[in-house]
Amino acid sequence: MDALKPHAENRCFGGTVGFYKHTSQECGGEMRFAVYLPPQAQAGQKVPVLYYLSGLTCTEDTFLIKGGAQRLAAELGLMLVVPDTSPRQTGILKEDADWEVGTAAGFYLDATQAPWASRFRMYSYVTRELPELVGKHFPARMDREGIFGHSMGGHGALVCALRQPGRYRSVSAFAPISAPMRCPWGQKAFGTYLGPDAETWRAWDATELLRGGARVPPLLVDQGTQDKFLAEQLKPELLRAACEQAGQPLTLRSQDGYDHGYYFVSTFMADHLRHHAAALTA
Amino acid sequence: MDALKPHAENRCFGGTVGFYKHTSQECGGEMRFAVYLPPQAQAGQKVPVLYYLSGLTCTEDTFLIKGGAQRLAAELGLMLVVPDTSPRQTGILKEDADWEVGTAAGFYLDATQAPWASRFRMYSYVTRELPELVGKHFPARMDREGIFGHSMGGHGALVCALRQPGRYRSVSAFAPISAPMRCPWGQKAFGTYLGPDAETWRAWDATELLRGGARVPPLLVDQGTQDKFLAEQLKPELLRAACEQAGQPLTLRSQDGYDHGYYFVSTFMADHLRHHAAALTA
Numbered sequence: 093m094d095a096l097k098p099h100a101e102n103r104c105f106g107g108t109v110g111f112y113k114h115t116s117q118e119c120g121g122e123m124r125f126a127v128y129l130p131p132q133a134q135a136g137q138k139v140p141v142l143y144y145l146s147g148l149t150c151t152e153d154t155f156l157i158k159g160g161a162q163r164l165a166a167e168l169g170l171m172l173v174v175p176d177t178s179p180r181q182t183g184i185l186k187e188d189a190d191w192e193v194g195t196a197a198g199f200y201l202d203a204t205q206a207p208w209a210s211r212f213r214m215y216s217y218v219t220r221e222l223p224e225l226v227g228k229h230f231p232a233r234m235d236r237e238g239i240f241g242h243s244m245g246g247h248g249a250l251v252c253a254l255r256q257p258g259r260y261r262s263v264s265a266f267a268p269i270s271a272p273m274r275c276p277w278g279q280k281a282f283g284t285y286l287g288p289d290a291e292t293w294r295a296w297d298a299t300e301l302l303r304g305g306a307r308v309p310p311l312l313v314d315q316g317t318q319d320k321f322l323a324e325q326l327k328p329e330l331l332r333a334a335c336e337q338a339g340q341p342l343t344l345r346s347q348d349g350y351d352h353g354y355y356f357v358s359t360f361m362a363d364h365l366r367h368h369a370a371a372l373t374a
Numbered sequence: 375m376d377a378l379k380p381h382a383e384n385r386c387f388g389g390t391v392g393f394y395k396h397t398s399q400e401c402g403g404e405m406r407f408a409v410y411l412p413p414q415a416q417a418g419q420k421v422p423v424l425y426y427l428s429g430l431t432c433t434e435d436t437f438l439i440k441g442g443a444q445r446l447a448a449e450l451g452l453m454l455v456v457p458d459t460s461p462r463q464t465g466i467l468k469e470d471a472d473w474e475v476g477t478a479a480g481f482y483l484d485a486t487q488a489p490w491a492s493r494f495r496m497y498s499y500v501t502r503e504l505p506e507l508v509g510k511h512f513p514a515r516m517d518r519e520g521i522f523g524h525s526m527g528g529h530g531a532l533v534c535a536l537r538q539p540g541r542y543r544s545v546s547a548f549a550p551i552s553a554p555m556r557c558p559w560g561q562k563a564f565g566t567y568l569g570p571d572a573e574t575w576r577a578w579d580a581t582e583l584l585r586g587g588a589r590v591p592p593l594l595v596d597q598g599t600q601d602k603f604l605a606e607q608l609k610p611e612l613l614r615a616a617c618e619q620a621g622q623p624l625t626l627r628s629q630d631g632y633d634h635g636y637y638f639v640s641t642f643m644a645d646h647l648r649h650h651a652a653a654l655t656a
Contacts, residue, residue, distance in 0.1 A: 359386055
């Protein structure tokens with residue numbers, strides 16, 4: 093593996109935000125991601141790794157610009173790793189035609205259907221290839237990984253963790269797509285990437301994985317009451333029911349008046365970072 | 375004056391970010407601005423007003439998305455008021471042709487030259503019309519105003535304050551254009567808006583205003599050492615010299631490794647907000 097050099101780098105809260113491109117095996121082409129290295133890491137210390145999975149239409153820089161996480165990540169000594177939301181410029185016909193599927197809408201699964209299957213392997217990318225890269229090139233404690241995300245990325249964080257029990261020490265989500273099999277966004281994406289047989293969808297749906305016996309560390313989930321996607325797409329009540337049935341610890345907070353965007357996410361960012369740090373730096 | 379209603383509103387850190395459009399007398403057409411109302415204001419309390427002037431290419435939402443100020447503004451009880459960086463769609467030929475002059479490059483002065491003079495009156499807009507609007511429509515303590523800004527907006531904050539001694543209780547800047555008469559950005563903008571007679575430029579240059587006897591409350595200025603505009607455009611050493619000569623208190627901090635962008639601005643935002651709160655909420 094060649095040396096990994098950022099194509100852009102900015103000092104931030106005593107650490108560094110770096111932006112990277114590399115050729116991904118899983119995704120069959122260029123992938124981009126961003127890393128925030130806290131000051132502790134730059135002082136030669138190995139630090140825990142917290143992955144953030146972004147929502148529809150976002151890129152690898154959205155979270156670092158809008159999330160307001162670096163201040164506290166610096167204080168807590170957490171590395172933030174933020175992948176892009178899909179491969180781009182894959183040559184797949186109409187990859188950019190619909191904001192809900194294709195470019196910036198990878199849904200953190202491994203597609204099985206043509207023409208997506210060879211490139212849209214975000215699950216394997218996020219859980220295997222990207223961590224290997226991080227472990228190799230950054231001062232990361234790879235025995236201390238946490239994962240969180242927003243909306244489509246909240247779904248992604250829940251599913252990555254539920255499919256790899258014991259792997260992630262901490263998990264949380266902002267306004268996640270809680271039960272993609274039962275909402276239009278998920279049905280469209282799963283139908284496109286996984287095909288019409290809904291039985292194959294269960295392996296990528298957090299509520300179904302919980303029903304199937306998967307368990308993760310205590311979950312923290314925040315949801316705004318004025319989120320325009322709440323009733324139709326997000327359905328946190330289905331996550332709550334699945335967790336209750338499964339005995340999965342869940343703190344689901346309903347945040348009065350907040351919507352779906354980063355003004356909401358940034359407001360509760362500190363609570364999430366402390367939730368992760370409690371598990372990752374203990 | 376008609377009721378002022380936001381065209382977009384987002385709950386944020388217990389307060390509200392609101393985006394407004396109105397017909398400006400000074401600028402002869404539509405102007406846009408954003409306001410962060412902290413929780414104290416929503417609880418019926420009048421709060422101090424802190425104006426933030428943005429840099430070249432920014433809009434009224436840049437700072438609220440990237441600056442990371444709302445968290446502490448909520449805690450300190452400060453209202454943030456952020457105007458756009460110029461009038462837009464004025465019909466002036468080539469207003470969008472150059473990022474250094476025209477749209478998003480109003481330089482917070484009152485233009486005297488055709489075709490700009492009728493629309494590009496950002497100084498009067500920021501110091502008179504906008505505050506009147508704020509005082510009328512928001513729970514603002516208009517006897518407690520502070521002002522700060524970034525780059526072109528850092529110049530703007532210094533100049534607004536120096537031209538109105540006694541008006542602003544607190545002033546600070548991130549990487550300001552310290553001596554616009556002596557850098558390419560300023561020379562181009564002043565030549566365009568004020569005409570070729572450089573004598574008329576002095577009234578809009580912080581170092582010249584200091585030389586002319588203007589004084590403001592103790593200044594806080596942060597400047598990154600890796601700022602690519604530092605040597606050619608920003609010239610903080612000229613501000614330092616002018617302050618020293620004038621006996622104007624200045625804390626000028628050189629921040630090692632930081633560049634010109636919002637990763638830099640957000641890192642030192644808390645220090646600036648506390649600087650303002652100390653004067654505004656005392």
